[in-house]
Amino acid sequence: MSIAYAAAISHAPGYVAWVEAAPPEQKDALYSGAERLRGELAAAELDELILFTSEHWTNFFLDHVSPICVGRADAYSGPVEPWLKIERKTIPGASELAEEILAAAYAQDVQPGFAQELAFDHGTMIPLSFLTPAMDVPVVPIIVNTLAPPQPSPESCYRFGQIVGEVARKRGKRVGIVATGGMSHDPGERNHGFIDEAFDHRFLEQMAAGDAEALRRYSVADLGAAGAGAIELLGWIALAGALGSFSGEVVAYEAVKPWATGMGLMRFDFAA
Amino acid sequence: MTLYALQKLIREINRDPAVRTRFFEKTDELLAEHDLDAEERRVLAARDYRKLYALGVHGLLLRPFSILHQVSEPDYLEAIRGEPE
Numbered sequence: 001m002s003i004a005y006a007a008a009i010s011h012a013p014g015y016v017a018w019v020e021a022a023p024p025e026q027k028d029a030l031y032s033g034a035e036r037l038r039g040e041l042a043a044a045e046l047d048e049l050i051l052f053t054s055e056h057w058t059n060f061f062l063d064h065v066s067p068i069c070v071g072r073a074d075a076y077s078g079p080v081e082p083w084l085k086i087e088r089k090t091i092p093g094a095s096e097l098a099e100e101i102l103a104a105a106y107a108q109d110v111q112p113g114f115a116q117e118l119a120f121d122h123g124t125m126i127p128l129s130f131l132t133p134a135m136d137v138p139v140v141p142i143i144v145n146t147l148a149p150p151q152p153s154p155e156s157c158y159r160f161g162q163i164v165g166e167v168a169r170k171r172g173k174r175v176g177i178v179a180t181g182g183m184s185h186d187p188g189e190r191n192h193g194f195i196d197e198a199f200d201h202r203f204l205e206q207m208a209a210g211d212a213e214a215l216r217r218y219s220v221a222d223l224g225a226a227g228a229g230a231i232e233l234l235g236w237i238a239l240a241g242a243l244g245s246f247s248g249e250v251v252a253y254e255a256v257k258p259w260a261t262g263m264g265l266m267r268f269d270f271a272a
Numbered sequence: 273m274t275l276y277a278l279q280k281l282i283r284e285i286n287r288d289p290a291v292r293t294r295f296f297e298k299t300d301e302l303l304a305e306h307d308l309d310a311e312e313r314r315v316l317a318a319r320d321y322r323k324l325y326a327l328g329v330h331g332l333l334l335r336p337f338s339i340l341h342q343v344s345e346p347d348y349l350e351a352i353r354g355e356p357e
Binding site for chain 1: 276279280283286287330331332333334335336345349352353
């Protein structure tokens with residue numbers, strides 16, 4: 001039927017695992033923002049949810065990396081981190097939708113990887129815990145390699161997103177698309193704790209304006225200059241590709257020092 | 273230097289409780305089973321975060337590895353920001 005919902009949300013572990021470390025006003029803004037996204041998702045009565053996500057050496061290691069990997073399983077489980085303070089659950093997989101995405105991509109000479117089995121870490125479980133707390137909406141996780149160079153370019157993520165958007169529009173079901181990751185952060189690296197707020201605000205403005213041209217012009221290095229974790233914004237750029245013509249609203253943005261992350265939440269208006 | 277083997281073992285220690293227990297309890301035995309040189313075995317056994325980071329171990333492997341040993345964030349950052357001896 002259509003794309004029925006779209007949002008983007010950052011996934012710093014502190015968002016659920018060390019919540020109280022954040023200043024109360026920042027925590028409140030991010031929690032009320034997530035609640036707003038959750039309410040809109042619930043109202044959209046989704047049949048299926050596509051997640052442009054990233055992972056943290058959970059499924060992939062340097063022995064085998066996919067630039068973009070489409071999960072085609074009937075079920076997933078997570079989180080893998082026992083300390084995350086999210087109850088371990090099984091999440092249904094929208095495997096038929098995954099097959100349609102793969103078929104459409106390969107028909108257009110775009111060849112993502114695929115996986116019949118994926119474990120979810122905080123990168124996927126945090127957005128699900130806020131947006132679909134019952135974990136009952138079947139998902140297609142699409143994991144972008146944001147960790148190991150060379151990563152796919154923003155342009156290639158945008159184009160892949162376009163294919164995903166076409167499939168979602170033809171699907172005959174109510175499909176939601178959520179991007180997760182970012183914004184500026186440098187986890188575990190020398191600049192851990194540094195948050196490039198100017199970068200984050202510029203990126204949010206471009207997403208809000210639906211400025212595809214600006215988003216496609218980024219390089220991986222441009223994103224990485226705001227910290228290794230900012231490369232996770234490749235998922236947001238893929239979402240932009242899926243939506244095509246759109247505008248967005250920043251539901252919340254907080255540079256949360258104790259979580260060492262620029263936390264962005266957005267909702268989007270677009271042609272279904 | 274075999275950075276790949278080093279990172280692979282750190283990932284296994286982080287992920288696999290059985291490997292983790294062996295790292296804590298039978299460090300030399302575990303390290304001897306892996307394709308590491310003497311210096312890599314030394315810095316891993318000593319948990320020399322500064323040297324491990326300088327060798328190129330990814331931050332999202334090294335920081336979780338340090339958390340296994342209750343290293344605080346400031347101590348971790350001080351370690352990796354310093355110059356290796």
